[in-house]
Amino acid sequence: MIPQTHLIEVTYIIAVVLFILSLKWLSSPATARHGVWAGEAGMLLAIIGTLLYNGIVDYKWIAIALVLGAIIGVPLGNVQMTAVPQRTALSHAFGALCVTLVGTAEYYLRTPNVPPFVMSVLSLEVILGGLTFTGSLMAAGKLQEMLPQRPITYKGQNFVNLGMLGIAIALAVMLVRNPGNTHLYPIMVSISLIFGIMMIVPIGGADMPTVISLLNSYAGLSAAAMGFVLNSKLLIVAGSLDGASGFILSVNMSKAMNRSFTNVLFGAFGQVQTAVAGAVEQRNVRSATPEEAAAILSAANKVVIVPGYGMAVAQAQHKVRELYDALTKRGIDVKFGIHPVAGRMPGHMNVLLAEADIPYDKLLDMDEINGELPQTDVALVIGANDVTNPAARTDPSSPIYGMPILDVDKARTVMVIKRSMSPGFAGIDNPLYYLDNTLMLFGDAKQFVNSIVRELTGGGGGH
Amino acid sequence: MVTNDLFNSLYVFILAAFIGFEVIRKVSPLLHTPLMSLTNALDAIAVVGAIILAGERKSTLALVLGTIAIVAATSNIVGGFIITDRMLKMFKSSRTQKP
Numbered sequence: 001m002i003p004q005t006h007l008i009e010v011t012y013i014i015a016v017v018l019f020i021l022s023l024k025w026l027s028s029p030a031t032a033r034h035g036v037w038a039g040e041a042g043m044l045l046a047i048i049g050t051l052l053y054n055g056i057v058d059y060k061w062i063a064i065a066l067v068l069g070a071i072i073g074v075p076l077g078n079v080q081m082t083a084v085p086q087r088t089a090l091s092h093a094f095g096a097l098c099v100t101l102v103g104t105a106e107y108y109l110r111t112p113n114v115p116p117f118v119m120s121v122l123s124l125e126v127i128l129g130g131l132t133f134t135g136s137l138m139a140a141g142k143l144q145e146m147l148p149q150r151p152i153t154y155k156g157q158n159f160v161n162l163g164m165l166g167i168a169i170a171l172a173v174m175l176v177r178n179p180g181n182t183h184l185y186p187i188m189v190s191i192s193l194i195f196g197i198m199m200i201v202p203i204g205g206a207d208m209p210t211v212i213s214l215l216n217s218y219a220g221l222s223a224a225a226m227g228f229v230l231n232s233k234l235l236i237v238a239g240s241l242d243g244a245s246g247f248i249l250s251v252n253m254s255k256a257m258n259r260s261f262t263n264v265l266f267g268a269f270g271q272v273q274t275a276v277a278g279a280v281e282q283r284n285v286r287s288a289t290p291e292e293a294a295a296i297l298s299a300a301n302k303v304v305i306v307p308g309y310g311m312a313v314a315q316a317q318h319k320v321r322e323l324y325d326a327l328t329k330r331g332i333d334v335k336f337g338i339h340p341v342a343g344r345m346p347g348h349m350n351v352l353l354a355e356a357d358i359p360y361d362k363l364l365d366m367d368e369i370n371g372e373l374p375q376t377d378v379a380l381v382i383g384a385n386d387v388t389n390p391a392a393r394t395d396p397s398s399p400i401y402g403m404p405i406l407d408v409d410k411a412r413t414v415m416v417i418k419r420s421m422s423p424g425f426a427g428i429d430n431p432l433y434y435l436d437n438t439l440m441l442f443g444d445a446k447q448f449v450n451s452i453v454r455e456l457t458g459g460g461g462g463h
Numbered sequence: 464m465v466t467n468d469l470f471n472s473l474y475v476f477i478l479a480a481f482i483g484f485e486v487i488r489k490v491s492p493l494l495h496t497p498l499m500s501l502t503n504a505l506d507a508i509a510v511v512g513a514i515i516l517a518g519e520r521k522s523t524l525a526l527v528l529g530t531i532a533i534v535a536a537t538s539n540i541v542g543g544f545i546i547t548d549r550m551l552k553m554f555k556s557s558r559t560q561k562p
Contacts, residue, residue, distance in 0.1 A: 015508070019505050019508075020482060020486065022501065022505065023483075023486045023487060023490070023498075023501070023502070023505075024486050024489075026490055026494060026497065026498055026501060027486070027489040027490050027491065027494075028491070029491070029493065029494065029551070029554045029556070032494060032497065032551045032554070033548065033551045033552070035501065035551075036501065036544060036547050036548045036551060039501060039504060039505055039544065039547075040544050042505075043504070043505070043507075043508065043540055043544075046508055046511055047510065047511065047514070049511075050511040050514050050515065051514065053515060053518070055515065055518065055519050056514075056515070056518030056519065057518065057519065057520050058517075058518060058520050058526075059518065061517050061526060061529075061530045062514055062517050062518055062530075062533060064530070065513075065517065065530045065531075065533035065534045065537065066533060066537050068534045068537075069533060069534040069535070069536065069537020069538045069540070069541065070537055070538070070541045072534065072537075072538040072541075072542075073537060073538035073539065073540065073541025073542035073543075073545070074541060074542070074545065075542075076538060076541075076542030076546070077541060077542035077543070077544070077545025077546045077549070078545065078546070078549075079546070081550070081553075084496060084500075084546070084550075087542070087546065088496075088499055088500060088503065091500070091503045091538075091539050091542060091543060092503065094507075094535040094536070094538055094539050095503060095506050095507055095509065095535070095536065095539050097531075097532070097535045098507070098509050098510070098513055098532040098533075098535040098536040098539075099509055099532075101513070101528040101529070101531055101532040101535075102509065102512045102513050102516055102528070102529065102532050104528055105516050105522075105524060105525040105528040105529060105532075106516075108522070108524055108525070109521055109522060109525055117469055212499070213499075216499055216502070216503070219503070219506060220502070220506055223506050223508075223509050224476060226509060226512060227472070227476075228469075228472050228476075230512050230515075231468050231472065232511070232512065233471075233472070233475045234508060234511065235508060235509060235511070235512060236472055236475045236476050236479060237475060237479040238505050238506055238508040238509075239506060239509075240476055240479040240480045240483055241479060241482070241483040241486075241487075241502060241505065241506075242502040242503065242505060242506040243480070243483070244480050244483030244484050244487055245483060245487045245498060245499070245502040246499075246502070248484065248487050248488060249495060249498075249499065252492075252495075338492075340492060345495075345496060345499065346492070346495035346496060346498075346499065347492060347493065347494060347495030347496035347497070347498070347499075348496060350492070350493045350494070350495075350496065350554075351496045351497070351550050351553070354550070354553040354554045354555070355553050357553075357555070359555055359556050359557035360493055360554045360555065360556055361556045361557055362557065363493060365492045365493075
């Protein structure tokens with residue numbers, strides 16, 4: 001008996017080491033794929049170790065479930081790169097579902113003999129798990145555009161949400177004092193499930209990077225709580241690694257938007273903007289044709305391309321790659337400036353541009369590229385808006401004042417590809433478009449870039 | 464006995480959180496999307512709890528919930544590792560890209 005449990009523990013310890021190495025190797029693109037292999041090996045080892053456990057009386061359902069999970073997992077691993085944000089949200093939901101179900105089963109197996117500490121972490125596990133499950137499903141629905149992406153706000157929203165969370169916590173306290181109160185348990189879980197939905201209702205698309213990171217952190221913390229309940233060190237380690245990762249990303253995203261967590265979750269960004277958008281006045285805008293844009297680009301020595309969510313929506317990344325090739329062939333230095341919250345999740349733009357075969361050493365983050373923008377001849381903005389808005393630096397009355405931005409206005413010429421002059425997702429007017437050195441390129445991102453590429457590669461030599 | 468377990472678990476949690484912060488802080492923003500999908504796959508190690516639950520078969524409820532939990536976690540493991548590897552394969556530097 002004893003050697004067998006020891007053997008299982010040894011597989012778990014090796015798995016923990018492999019998990020930590022996995023994340024360590026992810027720090028550089030050169031070693032990152034070793035990280036995936038280490039993670040896979042650790043996972044396989046831990047699962048085999050668990051299957052050796054002699055308390056298992058029936059393997060049938062385990063086998064069926066493992067096969068079924070793999071069948072669902074393969075298509076989820078092979079979604080298009082543009083669908084990665086919603087896939088990620090969905091996987092947070094699945095992770096949280098697993099944790100909530102295991103917690104629930106443990107509660108009903110152990111009640112009424114649940115020590116106060118175990119009941120506390122178990123409540124934490126299922127409350128966090130429950131709200132992460134429905135919240136992530138909502139986020140995935142919004143990202144997939146099955147649900148309206150606009151933030152939905154109503155009077156007293158924060159009061160309702162905080163009230164619900166308060167009730168769930170109060171029920172948890174009652175269960176800790178008397179774990180035999182089995183009728184309270186389903187109410188607590190239901191409230192946390194409803195809270196997850198209500199929490200995401202007021203969240204708009206531009207806040208998704210922060211929210212996905214936050215849900216990532218919750219999923220990790222609930223798994224760590226499950227580790228406390230089951231007294232499993234392996235789960236505690238994996239859960240806290242995931243929790244730490246989600247937390248770091250959330251902090252990064254909030255900093256990049258100059259907002260606090262509470263502001264993202266309870267801020268109702270949408271209400272401020274409508275007032276500001278109403279105050280827009282008519283001002284002069286200069287626009288240019290693809291031919292003119294191509295002429296300016298070919299006269300440049302240094303070009304910085306700034307992509308945003310609009311590039312992803314237009315699926316323009318492959319055309320952008322052609323533009324990159326055409327310019328590079330002429331000896332022009334082309335780099336990409338990527339804002340931390342560009343897109344719908346952390347690192348979204350990098351993945352799309354890497355998919356289009358743009359070398360990663362050309363993808364620079366905000367701090368690096370801002371040092372180069374004053375020496376840049378042309379900054380080409382494709383489908384990004386708020387992250388280039390100079391009002392964030394200069395206008396204290398702007399709702400995004402203080403947010404770190406890409407200083408594209410410091411380039412000699414700024415070109416912005418945009419469908420129309422309508423304000424962007426956040427509904428905030430962008431003074432960048434009225435600057436003397438700005439040229440607006442009106443049209444669909446993919447088509448416009450395509451026209452520029454055709455000009456550059458000799459399609460329109462007549463001009 | 465129970466309090467002993469609790470304190471052991473807390474030690475593990477705190478140390479793992481510190482390791483997590485130190486290791487993950489070094490991940491370049493370039494790879495933040497693969498980071499999220501990889502940590503998500505690793506987090507699905509919760510499957511071991513679900514396997515024991517379904518395998519011990521202490522009650523019908525435990526079997527049913529455990530089985531669903533295994534499905535959910537396994538789909539994260541399989542899908543998470545596949546997509547992370549697919550993403551990382553795409554990241555090439557301008558030196559290695561030429562051939």
